[in-house]
Amino acid sequence: MLELETKTVVEERQGEAYAPFANDPNKYSKKFYIESYGCSMNFNDSEIVASILQEEGFGATTFLEEANLILLNTCSIREKAEQTVRKRLNIFRSYKKERPSLLIGVLGCMAERLKAKLLEEEQLVDMVIGPDAYRSLPGLIAEAEGGQKAVNVLLSREETYSDIAPVRLDTNGVSSFISIMRGCNNMCTFCVVPFTRGRERSRDPQSILREAQDLFDRGYREVTLLGQNVDSYYHTTSGSEDVTTFANLLEMVAQVSPLLRIRFSTSHPKDITDDVLHTMAKYDNICKYIHLPVQSGSTRILQLMNRTYTREWYIKKVDRIREIIPGCAISSDVISGFCTETEEDHQETLSVMAYSKYELSYMYAYSERPGTLAQRRYADDVPEEVKKRRLTEIIDLQRELSAQLFEQEVGKTFEVLIEADSRRSADDWSGRNTHGKVIVFPKENYNLKKGDYVQVKVHKATSGTLIGTIVPGNQH
Template identity: 75%
Template sequence: MAELLQKEINESLQGTAFAPFANDPNKYSKKFYIESYGCQMNFSDSEIVASILQEEGYGATRNFEEASLVLINTCSIREKAEQTVRNRLQAFRKVKEQNPGMLVGVLGCMAERLKAKFLEEEKLVDMVVGPDAYRTLPGLIEEAETGQKSVNVLLSREETYADIAPVRLDSNGVTAFVSIMRGCNNMCSFCVVPFTRGRERSRDAHSIIAECQDLFDRGFREVTLLGQNVDSYYYLPSNETEANKETEVTFGKLLELVALISPKLRVRFSTSHPKDITDDVLHTMAKYENICKYIHLPVQSGNTRILQLMNRTYTREWYLNKVHRIREIMPDCGLSTDVISGFCSETEEEHQDTLSMMELSRYDMAYMFSYSERPGTLAARRYQDDVPEDVKKRRLEEIINLQNQHSRESYTADIGKVFEVLIEGDSKRSDADWCGRNSQNKMVVFPKGDYNFQKGDYVQVKINTATQATLIGVVAE
C-alpha cells in the first residue's frame, strides 16, 4: 500500500510549485495588511489568503496605515479575543477616516456570528468573509470597492484549499504549518468551531506530501500538521471503494509518509482528541526518530460528569488510560493540555478532580482558561452559566499555580540531559544566543560561541539550567 501511494504522490509532485515566502511587496501595485488571532489554523489560513491576494496583485506590508486592504483573521473561542478584534477594528476605522479608499475586512471564525453587527450596527468593516469563502475574496473586494458591503460566510463540505500554495508570512525559513483537514465533527458543548468552520473534511494526502516535500527542498526542517482533530484524518482516493482500500490513508499512515520524506525533516502535529488517538499513531511516532515525541492532548476537565456535559465523549478513566498508554509506548514523550475552570454547574469537588488529573498526568505545559459562554454553542442553549466569576477566577488561579509547579519540575528534571535541538533563530533576549526546540517541544537557548551553526541546523545541546518555560545549555562536546 505504501509503495503504491508513494508512487502516486511522486507523480503528483511533477510540476508542483509552492511559494515559501511573501515576495517583495514593492513589486506590487497594491498592498494588503493582515492580522491573525487564535489558533494555529487561523495563522495557516492567513497564508492561504496571502496567496490568493498575491495572485490579484497585492503585496504584503507590516504597516496597516499604508495598506489599501486591511484584514483581520478572527477567533471566536474566547470573549477576550473578540474584544481584542473590536479594539483593532476601531483603530483601523480611525485610519480609514483619513484614507477613504482603504477597505477593511473581517475573516474567519467571527465572520458568521457577528456579520450583522460588524456591517450594520457598528459599521466597522466593508467585507465579512468566512473560512470556507477565501477563494471569493477577489470578487468581494471588487464589490466593496463600489461602496457595497460584501459578505460570504457560506460553509462548505468540500473546501480544503489543497491546490493553493500558502505564502509563508513572517517565516523563519525553518518551521512551517501544513493544514491537513478543516472543520470539526465533535460538537463539544462549549465550542463554537463546528458552527464557524463547518463539518470535518480531510485534504488529499498527495497534496499534503507534495507541500511538505517542497518545504523540505526549500530548506525548511520542520512541519506541523494542523487540524481541529488530526487523529480523525482519513483519505480514500475517489477511484477507490470501501471494499478496496489499498491506498487509504489514516493519520498514522500520513505521519509515516511525511516522516519518510527525509530523516532531516521533523514532523509535529496538533491537535489530538483523546477519543481518537490510536496505538497505530503512537507506534508510528515511536518508530521514526524525526516524528517529534510531543502530544497536545486537551483534557478540559478531570471530572467525568463535567466531561459528559462538555460532550467530550470520554471519561476521566479513559483519559488517564490514554496518558498511561502514551507513556508506556514513549516514556520520553512531552505532553501538554487545555483546561477549563468553572464550567456550568461545576462543584468544588469536581474542580478538585481536575487538579488531581493534573497531578496524575504531569503536563509539561497547559493552556488554561476560565469558562466563557459562547453564543450559539450547545452549552449556551442547554446549560446555565452558574459558576460565579470570582469562583471561576479562583479555581483558574489554583490550576495555573499547580501547572507552574509541574512545569518547573519538568524542566528542572532535564538538567544534565543532552537534546538534539533544531535552531530556529536568535534568542529573543540576545543575538549572541541561538534558540530552538527539542523533540518534546521545549524551548532551548544556548550560546552561539565560535561554532559555525546556522538556522535549520541540528545541534546536540547539554542542559545546565532551566526556568519553568526554557531550557538553557551549551553545545555538547
C-alpha cells in the same frame, strides 16, 4: 500553538501582522495588511489568503499607513478574543476616515458567527469572509470597491484549499504549518468550531506531501500538521478503496526526509490510536510531543461537555502514550468553572493534571459562547470570582509541574533544531528539542546556522527555558 517564552498559557494568541519575507515590496501596486488571532489554523489560513491576494496583485505590508486593504483573521472561542478584534476594528476605522478608499475586512470564525452584524449594525467593516470563502476574496474586494457591502460566510463540505500554495508569513524560515483537514465533527457543548468551520473534511494526502517536500526543499526543517482534530484525518480516493488514516499520513510525511521534524496539533483523546503512537515511536523525526486536551478531570463535567470519555479512560490513555513512547511530553487544555462545576469537580481536574504531568497547559475560565449547545442547555452558574480563583489554582499547579519537568532535564543531552538567535543575546542560539522545550546555548565558534541540528547538554533550567552548551562533534 506552542509558546516559546512561558510554559503556562492563559490567554489566546495576540494578533500578529505579517509580511512575506521573500516578497519584493516594490513588486505590487496594492498592499494588504493582515492580523491573525487565535489558533494556529487561523495563522495558516492567513497564509492561504496571502497567496490568493498575491495572485490579485496585492503585496503584504506591516505598515497600516500604506495598506489599501486591512484584514483581521479572527477567533470566536472566547469573548475576550472578540472584544480585542472590535477594539482593533475601531482603530482601523479611524484610518478609513482619512482614506475613504481603504477597505476593511474580517475573516474567519468571528466573521462566520456574527455575519451581517459587523456589516450593518456596527458598520465596522466593508467585507465579511468566512473560513470556507477565501477563494471568493477577489470578487468580494471588487464589490467593496464599488461601494457595496460584501459578504460570503457559506460553509463547504469539500473545501480544503489543497491546490493553493500558502505564502509563508512566518519569519524564521525553519518551522511552518501544513493544514491537513478542516472542520470538526465533535459537538463539544462549549465549542463554536463546528458552527463556524463546518464538518470535517480531509485534504488529499498527495497535496500534503507536495507541500511538505516543497518546504523541506526551501530549507524548512520542521512542519506542524494542523487540524481541529488531526487524529480523525481520514481520506478516501474517489472511485478507489484506498484509505489514508492519520497514522498513514504521519508516516508518509516522516519519510520526506529524516531531517524534517514533524509535529501535529490538536488531538482529541478519543481518536489518538495505538497506530499513531507506534508510528511516532518508529520515527525519530516525529517529535515526541502530544497535545491532549482534557478540559476537565471530572467525569460528570466531561459528560456535560460531551467529551465522550471519562476521567478514568483519559488517565488510561496517558498511561498508554507513555507505555508506547516512554518520556513523551504531553500538554493540555483546561477549562475552569464550566456549568455546575463544584469544588469536588475542580479538585478532580487538579488531580488529573498532577497525574498527567503536563509540560504546559492552555488554561481558561469558561466563557459562554452564543449558539453553542452549552449556551442553549445549561446555565452559566459558576460565579466569576469562583471561576477566577479556580483558574488561579490551575495556573499555580501547572507552573509547579512545568518547573519540576524543566528541572529534571538538567544534565541531559538533547538534539536541538536551531530556530533563531536568542531573544536576549545575539551571541546565543535558541531552538527546541523533540519535546518542544526551548533550549538556549552559546554559539561559540561553531559554524552553525538556523535549521541546523546540534546536540546540546543542559546545565540549567529556568521557569520556561533550558540553558546548555554544544556537545562537540554532533552538528548536522
